[in-house]
Amino acid sequence: xxxxxxxxxxGLGLAVSASATINFSASDIQYWVGTGSNQxxxxxxxxxxxxxxxxxxxxxxxxxxxxLDLIDSIQAYDSRFHNGSTATVASATYTENGVxxxxxNDYWCYTVNGQWAxxxxxxxxxxxxxxxxxxxxxxxTMTTAVAATDPNPTPAEPTPVEATIAASDILYWEGEGSNxxxxxxxxxxxxxxxxxxxxxxxxxxxxxxxxxxxxxPRFSWETGSWGLGDILFVLSAGDTLRGVPGSYWESKxxxxxxxxxxxxxxxxxxxxxxxxxAGVVTDSSNWGGVWYYTYTYPMTIHPVGAPAPEEATIAASAIEYWVGEGTNxxxxxxxxxxxxxxxxxxxNNSATVADxxxxxxxxxPRFSxxxxxxxxxxxxxxxxxxxxxxxxxxxxxxxxxxVMDMGMGQTLVDxxxxxxxDGTTGVLVDSVxxxxxxxxxxxxxxYPMTIHxxxQPFGYGPFSGIVGTEGCEAIxxxxxxxxxxxxxxxxxxxxxxxxxxxxxxxxxxxxxDAVGAASSNNMAVVSLGDxxxxxxxxxxxxxxxxxxxxxxxxxxxxDYFLELAFVEVSSDxxxxxxxxxxxxxxxARQIGGTGRVDATYINNLAGKYRVGYGTPFxxxxxxxxxxxDINAVTHVRIVDAIGSIDPQYATYDAFGHMVNDPFPTxxxxxxxxxxxxxxxxxxxxxxxEVALAGVSLYPNPxxxxxxxxxxxxxxxALYDMTGRLMGSWQVTADSWQLGTSDLKxxxxxxxxxxxxxxxxxx
Numbered sequence: 001x002x003x004x005x006x007x008x009x010x011g012l013g014l015a016v017s018a019s020a021t022i023n024f025s026a027s028d029i030q031y032w033v034g035t036g037s038n039q040x041x042x043x044x045x046x047x048x049x050x051x052x053x054x055x056x057x058x059x060x061x062x063x064x065x066x067x068l069d070l071i072d073s074i075q076a077y078d079s080r081f082h083n084g085s086t087a088t089v090a091s092a093t094y095t096e097n098g099v100x101x102x103x104x105n106d107y108w109c110y111t112v113n114g115q116w117a118x119x120x121x122x123x124x125x126x127x128x129x130x131x132x133x134x135x136x137x138x139x140x141t142m143t144t145a146v147a148a149t150d151p152n153p154t155p156a157e158p159t160p161v162e163a164t165i166a167a168s169d170i171l172y173w174e175g176e177g178s179n180x181x182x183x184x185x186x187x188x189x190x191x192x193x194x195x196x197x198x199x200x201x202x203x204x205x206x207x208x209x210x211x212x213x214x215x216x217p218r219f220s221w222e223t224g225s226w227g228l229g230d231i232l233f234v235l236s237a238g239d240t241l242r243g244v245p246g247s248y249w250e251s252k253x254x255x256x257x258x259x260x261x262x263x264x265x266x267x268x269x270x271x272x273x274x275x276x277x278a279g280v281v282t283d284s285s286n287w288g289g290v291w292y293y294t295y296t297y298p299m300t301i302h303p304v305g306a307p308a309p310e311e312a313t314i315a316a317s318a319i320e321y322w323v324g325e326g327t328n329x330x331x332x333x334x335x336x337x338x339x340x341x342x343x344x345x346x347x348n349n350s351a352t353v354a355d356x357x358x359x360x361x362x363x364x365p366r367f368s369x370x371x372x373x374x375x376x377x378x379x380x381x382x383x384x385x386x387x388x389x390x391x392x393x394x395x396x397x398x399x400x401x402x403v404m405d406m407g408m409g410q411t412l413v414d415x416x417x418x419x420x421x422d423g424t425t426g427v428l429v430d431s432v433x434x435x436x437x438x439x440x441x442x443x444x445x446x447y448p449m450t451i452h453x454x455x456q457p458f459g460y461g462p463f464s465g466i467v468g469t470e471g472c473e474a475i476x477x478x479x480x481x482x483x484x485x486x487x488x489x490x491x492x493x494x495x496x497x498x499x500x501x502x503x504x505x506x507x508x509x510x511x512x513d514a515v516g517a518a519s520s521n522n523m524a525v526v527s528l529g530d531x532x533x534x535x536x537x538x539x540x541x542x543x544x545x546x547x548x549x550x551x552x553x554x555x556x557x558x559d560y561f562l563e564l565a566f567v568e569v570s571s572d573x574x575x576x577x578x579x580x581x582x583x584x585x586x587x588a589r590q591i592g593g594t595g596r597v598d599a600t601y602i603n604n605l606a607g608k609y610r611v612g613y614g615t616p617f618x619x620x621x622x623x624x625x626x627x628x629d630i631n632a633v634t635h636v637r638i639v640d641a642i643g644s645i646d647p648q649y650a651t652y653d654a655f656g657h658m659v660n661d662p663f664p665t666x667x668x669x670x671x672x673x674x675x676x677x678x679x680x681x682x683x684x685x686x687x688x689e690v691a692l693a694g695v696s697l698y699p700n701p702x703x704x705x706x707x708x709x710x711x712x713x714x715x716x717a718l719y720d721m722t723g724r725l726m727g728s729w730q731v732t733a734d735s736w737q738l739g740t741s742d743l744k745x746x747x748x749x750x751x752x753x754x755x756x757x758x759x760x761x762x
Contacts, residue, residue: 021114022133022145029058030147033077036062038128042070043145046101048137054145068121088121103136110134160280160298162255164270170195171303174215179267183208184301185231186274187241191301206261227261244277308429309448311402319344320453320586323363328414332356333451334379335421336388340451354408375408390422397421421447461600466559467613474613475551477518484679486536489514490756492749494532497664498649505529508669518676520612522555525673528640535637535756536677542633544619545681551614552606553675560596564661565606565672570635574715577625579604580654587645587658595662640671695753701760706738716752
């Protein structure tokens with residue numbers, strides 16, 4: 001009868017007050033379903049159950065919804081609740097912990113905000129803030145309800161724990177000793193750690209940070225108002241970790257705030273520097289109106305690996321042994337298991353790595369390559385009986401300017417650096433997955449071994465070698481081919497050490513030591529000094545014949561200590577032509593005062609052979625020289641080659657190569673030591689000595705003007721003691737004056753009328 005009565009009442013739309021109302025506010029709701037800006041509280045009461053119970057939910061929505069929509073939302077979100085009807089509320093149940101609330105009634109009544117609803121569930125439009133109560137008995141006897149809880153609650157965030165890292169996990173240790181401490185740095189998004197070993201009882205945090213900064217080029221720190229301004233770390237990609245602008249750094253020792261840079265660390269300590277942007281606030285307190293926060297830094301700490309070694313290279317300027325000719329050049333380095341050597345290669349047009357390897361193998365008898373299935377199987381280098389080769393279990397890898405290349409088929413360009421390396425000498429720094437050929441790991445190696453310039457192999461240059469070797473062109477001092485010797489010598493002595501402005505000129509020997517026959521006695525010579533000259537004349541001119549026409553003798557005490565000189569010739573004593581000299585001696589390393597020169601790398605330079613043997617010169621090489629009669633050479637000039645490879649002092653061969661010979665020799669007998677000049681082919685007409693006589697110079701020493709008498713029509717050339725030309729003039733009168741007031745005080749050499757004179761400027 002009650003059920004029928006209620007149905008009639010609701011159907012008539014009459015407003016009937018409920019007997020009791022559950023006062024349940026939105027603030028008491030624990031489980032909200034749905035989303036939106038509107039919300040309502042829904043209380044469902046099983047008030048006719050054995051143990052009456054009511055549960056309350058919160059529902060949120062946007063737009064327009066009915067009372068049944070709210071019920072459907074609860075059923076959709078909360079699997080514990082089930083409504084037995086799709087058009088109203090009927091036979092609703094709630095199951096939790098194995099207990100199910102039910103009702104015998106098929107029809108349920110509801111109120112909104114304490115008033116009976118006047119329409120069915122589907123026809124009632126809910127409003128924001130409504131409280132809807134549904135009763136299984138339709139009697140609304142309950143006054144309290146239980147807030148339904150979330151059936152799938154989000155787990156509570158765990159309390160953050162200060163992250164640490166064990167000393168056993170550290171990869172990069174600095175320092176020495178039996179005590180160990182770990183330093184961690186926690187930037188906003190990355191945390192890294194190093195290890196430090198020490199032998200004392202304790203070290204300060206600053207000592208540890210300074211030591212790591214000195215050893216690890218990626219790590220640095222900056223000072224600030226409170227000792228530390230920022231901590232920096234350069235990543236492999238080039239990015240730099242640093243503190244967040246406006247933030248600060250705090251430090252902890254074993255998880256407790258410490259004294260910062262001055263904190264002392266003992267064995268086993270864990271020191272962490274962190275910026276608050278990386279932390280979680282785990283406590284706060286208010287002192288004097290100011291809030292202070294305690295941070296915990298839970299970010300995982302990663303051990304820093306040792307810095308990747310750098311790929312070893314060698315500059316082209318350091319190469320000692322160059323092969324090939326051309327305007328392009330590249331460096332070849334070969335890295336065996338325990339030695340790395342490098343050569344230089346020059347070429348024109350185009351070249352491949354195979355061309356370069358083959359050129360080095362052809363020029364250097366110590367070097368060879370063993371062909372294999374993939375172009376090359378091994379690279380060998382034999383010296384002093386030992387053979388360098390790869391390990392039997394290894395392989396050869398090649399890079400061009402540090403990037404893996406095409407091996408033997410790689411095309412070279414000017415300036416390339418090509419390295420071949422035994423894989424066991426490398427350090428694996430990266431692995432890259434390559435999709436080609438079904439996919440494979442490409443392992444990236446760095447080869448840090450120091451590269452040494454391969455020396456020039458003695459005796460394998462392109463020119464004739466020392467006395468006694470096959471093809472040697474030396475002329476013995478007692479050879480029957482010698483027809484005559486020089487009869488006069490004019491000296492312009494050079495410095496004992498051109499690189500020292502205070503060094504005096506050489507003094508060993510006299511002009512007469514260069515006149516007449518040479519001998520096997522290396523003491524009877526005259527020293528020219530750095531850049532000094534000796535101009536020699538002969539009873540009869542030298543003529544061009546078959547083979548060499550004259551020879552220059554020096555006093556080297558062995559086949560390797562070679563002091564060299566350029567050779568010039570003249571038919572009138574004024575215009576000199578220099579023989580085109582070649583020096584292929586390496587210029588990466590200065591040959592010292594007691595160093596060795598290989599004769600097979602030099603040509604047309606006097607001093608190529610030891611005492612008693614002269615260097616021959618063939619006038620036919622100068623046949624096309626303007627102003628020179630190769631059948632009537634009256635003068636031979638010897639010019640000391642300054643063997644320095646410093647461009648400030650260097651002398652150069654005919655092809656622009658520096659001449660490298662023992663330098664400095666720093667003694668009164670420095671430079672080329674002239675023993676004599678032998679004539680091999682002699683002309684038939686005597687030298688017109690009248691042309692050389694009658695020249696006079698006065699006053700000497702000179703102050704303002706030097707008078708030159710008896711040289712009308714000749715060219716006068718003035719040189720300082722370094723051989724630098726100060727000026728040249730045409731002598732236009734029998735008594736001609738040269739202004740000397742602008743010259744600095746010192747010794748000068750004046751070449752005029754076929755002779756050279758020593759002038760002293762006061």
